Amino acid sequence: MTRLDGLVAYPIKSLDGVTVDRAVLGSNGVLRGDRSYALVEAGVDPETASVGGGGGYVNGKSEPAIHRLHASYELAGPADATPTAVTLERPATDDVDADAATFTLPEERDALAAWVGAYLGYAVDLVRDPAGFPDDRAAPGPTVTSDGTLVAVASWFDAIADAREVRRRFRPNVVLGDCPAFFEDRLFADHGEAVRVTAGEATVLGVNPCQRCVVPSRHPDTGEPLEAFRTRFVERRRETRPSWTESDRFDHDFRLMVNTVVPTASWGTTVAVGDRVRVEGTVPFDG
Known part of the structure; x- marks a missing residue:
């Protein structure tokens, strides 16, 4: 008997995931809260950006340094992975020291983007959509x-x-x-x-x-x-x-x-x- 053995949501697209025991399928069919936030290059419209490398999203396809950012979350509920707070840890670079910081969401969205931008060396925005930012917009349900x-x-x-x-x-x-x-x-x-x-x-x-x-x-x-x-x-x-x-x-x-x-x-x-x-x-x- 095949069964559902694991559920993983990624509250901020391209950052760490979080395992959950149950999940509501929200609007667009995504696990509620999955990829409900995303990092994009400053000023980029996420609706027209490409998820491929160089398409405006700050993701692992275009920015290897994103792998070295580590995230942990406080979630909206046991079946809702929308992040209400996120703690980020970044390694040292030539320009910034190793650091960790906690941000309340959505209130401190701009502060989080500025902190990530300082690590990457260019300005980014943290954008939000309760329907999520899936890679496959034609098939946005759970992978x-x-x-x-x-x-x-x-x-x-x-x-x-x-x-x-x-x-x-x-x-x-x-x-x-x-x-x-x-x-x-x-x-x-x-x-x-x-x-x-x-x-x-x-x-x-x-x-x-x-x-x-x-x-x-x-x-x-x-x-x-x-x-x-x-x-x-x-x-x-x-x-x-x-x-x-x-x-x-x-x-x-x-x-x-x-x-x-x-x-x-x-x-x-x-x-x-x-x-x-x-x-x-x-x-x-x-x-």
């Missing part, structure tokens, strides 16, 4: 992988400590348990279709396998790149790809996790660690 997948990927790299490090590199929202590695590849189908999945009170549609970027190749604490990460990953992904992965959406092997859409009828429902996960089958999907 899904499995415990078995994390363990398998960890085994491909001598320099990666364990499955927990893989989770921190790939940054999923939902981790499934009691299922084989790459089980989540069952949760997408061909173009024109989605896979209907139920968990707890919620219905979620699995849409497409997530195309990866440079971020998983960097150590989540230091930003140091792992040499030949992509080459090794693609080789091993191809060698271990299960038969159920076949789909016209899976057009290359640098893909891992599943992006989802949450139907509006499931906005406001709750999912929790331990919930049984049922794959209900494919449904038509225009997206």
Whole structure:
């Protein structure tokens, strides 16, 4: 019986995540509070910015130094990961000393941005949207992988400590348990279709396998790149790809996790660690 084994929200996009036992699926289908804040270059409109490197977001794709900022949070509630306060720690640079500071949100949003900007060496803004700032705007629901997948990927790299490090590199929202590695590849189908999945009170549609970027190749604490990460990953992904992965959406092997859409009828429902996960089958999907 496949079950929901872990939930992770990322209150500030590109910074540390926080594990929770349960989560409300808020507007847009995101885990409530997930990526509800984001750092952007000063003056950039997050609605028009690209999440790719150099697109205006201050994220791991464009700014390796962001990996060395560490965050811990006070949250709005047990099922709401919206941050009400965040403590940030930064390492020393040529221009600033190592430091830590706590900011109340949203009241001290500008002060937090100034503190981060001093570390990075350029001005940034901290922007907010309760609907979140997902990477995949067409499929903004929780991203899904499995415990078995994390363990398998960890085994491909001598320099990666364990499955927990893989989770921190790939940054999923939902981790499934009691299922084989790459089980989540069952949760997408061909173009024109989605896979209907139920968990707890919620219905979620699995849409497409997530195309990866440079971020998983960097150590989540230091930003140091792992040499030949992509080459090794693609080789091993191809060698271990299960038969159920076949789909016209899976057009290359640098893909891992599943992006989802949450139907509006499931906005406001709750999912929790331990919930049984049922794959209900494919449904038509225009997206």
